[in-house]
Amino acid sequence: MAEPLLSVRDLVVEFPTRRGTLTAINKVSFDIHPGEVLGVVGESGAGKSLTGAAIIGLLEPPGRIAGGEIRLRGERIDHLTREAMRRIRGKRIGMVFQDPLTSLNPLYTVSQQLTETILTHLPVSRKEARERAIALLDRVGIPAARRRIDDYPHHFSGGMRQRVVIALALAAEPELVIADEPTTALDVSVQAQIIDLIKEICMERGASVMLITHDMGVIAETADRVAVLYAGRLAEIGPVHDVITKAEHPYTKGLMGSIPTLSHDEDRLVQIPGSMPRLTAIPTGCAFNPRCGEAFAKCHVDRPDPIERPDNRQVACWLYEKESAHV
Amino acid sequence: MIAFILRRIVQSILVMLVVALVSFSLFRYVGDPVATMLGQEATLQDRAELRERLGLNDPIVVQFWDFLSRAVTGDFGLSYRLQQPVMELILSRLPATLELALISGIVAFIVGVGLGVYTALNRRGVGSNSIMAVSLIGVSLPTFLIGVLLIWVFAVELQWLPSFGRGETVDLGSWTTGFLTESGRASLVLPVITLGLYQMTLIMRLVRSEMLEVLRTDYIKFARARGLSNRAINFGHALKNTLVPVITIAGLQMGSIIAFAIITETVFQWPGVGALFINSVQFVDVPVMAAYLLLISFIFVVINLIVDLLYYVVDPRLRVDRAAPGH
Numbered sequence: 001m002a003e004p005l006l007s008v009r010d011l012v013v014e015f016p017t018r019r020g021t022l023t024a025i026n027k028v029s030f031d032i033h034p035g036e037v038l039g040v041v042g043e044s045g046a047g048k049s050l051t052g053a054a055i056i057g058l059l060e061p062p063g064r065i066a067g068g069e070i071r072l073r074g075e076r077i078d079h080l081t082r083e084a085m086r087r088i089r090g091k092r093i094g095m096v097f098q099d100p101l102t103s104l105n106p107l108y109t110v111s112q113q114l115t116e117t118i119l120t121h122l123p124v125s126r127k128e129a130r131e132r133a134i135a136l137l138d139r140v141g142i143p144a145a146r147r148r149i150d151d152y153p154h155h156f157s158g159g160m161r162q163r164v165v166i167a168l169a170l171a172a173e174p175e176l177v178i179a180d181e182p183t184t185a186l187d188v189s190v191q192a193q194i195i196d197l198i199k200e201i202c203m204e205r206g207a208s209v210m211l212i213t214h215d216m217g218v219i220a221e222t223a224d225r226v227a228v229l230y231a232g233r234l235a236e237i238g239p240v241h242d243v244i245t246k247a248e249h250p251y252t253k254g255l256m257g258s259i260p261t262l263s264h265d266e267d268r269l270v271q272i273p274g275s276m277p278r279l280t281a282i283p284t285g286c287a288f289n290p291r292c293g294e295a296f297a298k299c300h301v302d303r304p305d306p307i308e309r310p311d312n313r314q315v316a317c318w319l320y321e322k323e324s325a326h327v
Numbered sequence: 328m329i330a331f332i333l334r335r336i337v338q339s340i341l342v343m344l345v346v347a348l349v350s351f352s353l354f355r356y357v358g359d360p361v362a363t364m365l366g367q368e369a370t371l372q373d374r375a376e377l378r379e380r381l382g383l384n385d386p387i388v389v390q391f392w393d394f395l396s397r398a399v400t401g402d403f404g405l406s407y408r409l410q411q412p413v414m415e416l417i418l419s420r421l422p423a424t425l426e427l428a429l430i431s432g433i434v435a436f437i438v439g440v441g442l443g444v445y446t447a448l449n450r451r452g453v454g455s456n457s458i459m460a461v462s463l464i465g466v467s468l469p470t471f472l473i474g475v476l477l478i479w480v481f482a483v484e485l486q487w488l489p490s491f492g493r494g495e496t497v498d499l500g501s502w503t504t505g506f507l508t509e510s511g512r513a514s515l516v517l518p519v520i521t522l523g524l525y526q527m528t529l530i531m532r533l534v535r536s537e538m539l540e541v542l543r544t545d546y547i548k549f550a551r552a553r554g555l556s557n558r559a560i561n562f563g564h565a566l567k568n569t570l571v572p573v574i575t576i577a578g579l580q581m582g583s584i585i586a587f588a589i590i591t592e593t594v595f596q597w598p599g600v601g602a603l604f605i606n607s608v609q610f611v612d613v614p615v616m617a618a619y620l621l622l623i624s625f626i627f628v629v630i631n632l633i634v635d636l637l638y639y640v641v642d643p644r645l646r647v648d649r650a651a652p653g654h
């Protein structure tokens with residue numbers, strides 16, 4: 001396969017605290033290929049947002065990348081200077097946050113926010129920037145864009161504001177867009193539209209998408225591949241269709257049970273008992289062992305690493321150790 | 328918008344009426360105007376005549392109405408002490424107070440905002456910590472003590488600056504100014520510091536905490552994700568949003584500065600209305616006291632009104648002039 005657009009290797013994110021160091025992301029590795037949509041799922045607190053923040057260089061201190069590397073088209077971006085990283089943000093990696101109501105500065109018009117972003121990254125005149133901004137707004141589906149562009153954010157509804165946010169994230173034509181739960185804060189009726197818009201507009205520009213969500217249904221419909229995070233570790237990653245129809249990691253199987261469309265058969269609904277451990281109390285061995293119905297002795301002692309398999313999948317579970325040994 | 332302005336004006340008028348009532352009661356309950364004006368040896372008949380002439384035998388409501396209608400035209404009668412029209416006295420002293428207050432306010436605002444922004448952006452720096460520590464002293468030292476200390480150091484020991492009076496002033500018709508002469512400007516320095524220090528520290532602390540709050544918001548995070556420069560984020564987005572609540576408080580502080588000028592004027596023998604008020608309290612010169620009270624309240628109310636309108640201009644969310652389309 002061609003060189004990945006983004007390559008994350010053994011990423012570790014830590015928070016030094018008074019009572020010791022918390023490891024929020026623990027050796028996570030994955031790739032995103034050009035033009036691909038990678039879904040990232042996991043319960044709240046699994047480390048999805050932190051992974052995104054680490055990639056775009058916006059971890060909030062004292063959080064820091066304590067290990068591993070992040071490469072964009074082969075070039076390391078995890079220890080660039082602040083100024084060099086700033087130039088990548090917006091220009092090569094765009095970001096869409098969860099809440100469109102708070103993502104826009106209330107005191108600036110949509111036009112001001114769009115043109116400042118365009119002018120920061122592209123060598124165009126102020127007039128060209130404005131024309132581009134109008135075209136973008138039009139593309140993301142703001143009706144009467146030319147007239148609405150000088151409105152303030154509060155003149156738009158939540159769904160419309162998320163469209164503006166998408167326009168802003170795409171203003172400088174980034175190669176990768178990280179969308180962190182882009183529809184969680186929105187009305188159910190517009191969620192699908194927004195997800196479709198992100199996918200469509202990124203595909204038409206050749207941008208890859210890292211779509212963070214805790215909604216397996218959204219992943220099933222949108223993503224090419226899916227990565228499942230659990231307690232700051234990668235549990236499973238693989239092509240969406242394979243993972244959904246034949247989940248292998250016990251945690252993923254549990255998650256699949258929570259997709260309404262896939263679990264209409266009552267007997268198949270898998271409930272995962274218990275809850276994800278807090279960072280201060282991650283068990284030794286497999287982080288999932290207290291909740292896993294299939295745990296055995298080794299699970300309580302050694303941590304399973306994701307095992308690369310020929311079908312383009314990786315599963316971090318001791319159950320599949322032997323299988324891979326045959327390869 | 329119009330309704331809002333009207334409502335605020337009506338509120339202001341109500342406030343002024345209450346203050347007028349307090350001023351008016353001064354005449355009845357503080358000292359006996361007849362005794363003060365005629366002295367102890369006057370005959371009973373003289374007294375009765377004067378009471379009649381002053382309207383003191385009329386019903387209270389009539390007296391109050393009388394007081395009000397004269398106050399509106401600026402007629403507060405004669406000063407008991409100086410036998411001069413009160414309004415004339417006050418107008419001759421007003422420029423000194425307003426010049427002192429204005430410069431104090433401007434200096435407090437500019438320095439306060441500057442230091443507030445500095446300490447917010449360099450939160451953990453040595454400079455910020457020292458500024459914060461010193462500012463605590465600034466807030467807790469009483470004004471007169473600061474004034475006396477400044478006089479001791481800069482006027483007595485170093486002999487750099489004058490310790491009392493306004494220096495030479497220039498008469499511009501109805502306004503005497505100290506801005507145009509060297510000694511006038513030198514005389515302003517110590518009183519301006521004394522009067523403005525407290526407000527400056529207040530504004531600094533307010534700007535600091537507001538700005539820290541703003542820097543944590545989603546729209547600042549999103550602005551960073553868009554790759555805007557630190558300058559654009561700190562001094563464009565963050566500062567603008569910080570200043571919205573700050574201008575309200577700072578504007579309202581202007582009223583306090585004028586009121587608190589009493590202490591500074593006394594310490595520096597500054598020939599303003601505050602010093603005039605202190606003198607009239609000593610002599611129970613009720614007309615001057617009443618007029619001062621009304622004047623200061625009037626300035627307060629007008630400043631309040633202006634600040635409210637300013638808030639409207641600065642924050643687009645409050646502007647309802649333009650109907651928000653539904654989506």
Ligand SMILES: Nc1ncnc2c1ncn2[C@@H]1O[C@H](COP(=O)(O)OP(=O)(O)O)[C@@H](O)[C@H]1O
Nearest residue numbers: 015024042043044045046047048049050051279
């Ligand atoms: N500033 C912080 N200090 C300490 N722990 C943090 C901080 N920010 C996030 N975490 C922890 O990191 C973990 C992952 O958080 P996050 O990436 O936001 O999860 P999610 O998958 O819900 O997006 C959580 O357990 C959270 O408590």
Ligand code: SF4
Nearest residue numbers: 286289292299317318
């Ligand atoms: S490694 Fe063991 S505990 Fe962990 S998921 Fe697999 S079987 Fe369960």
Ligand SMILES: [Mg+2]
Nearest residue numbers: 045048049050
């Ligand atoms: Mg999150």
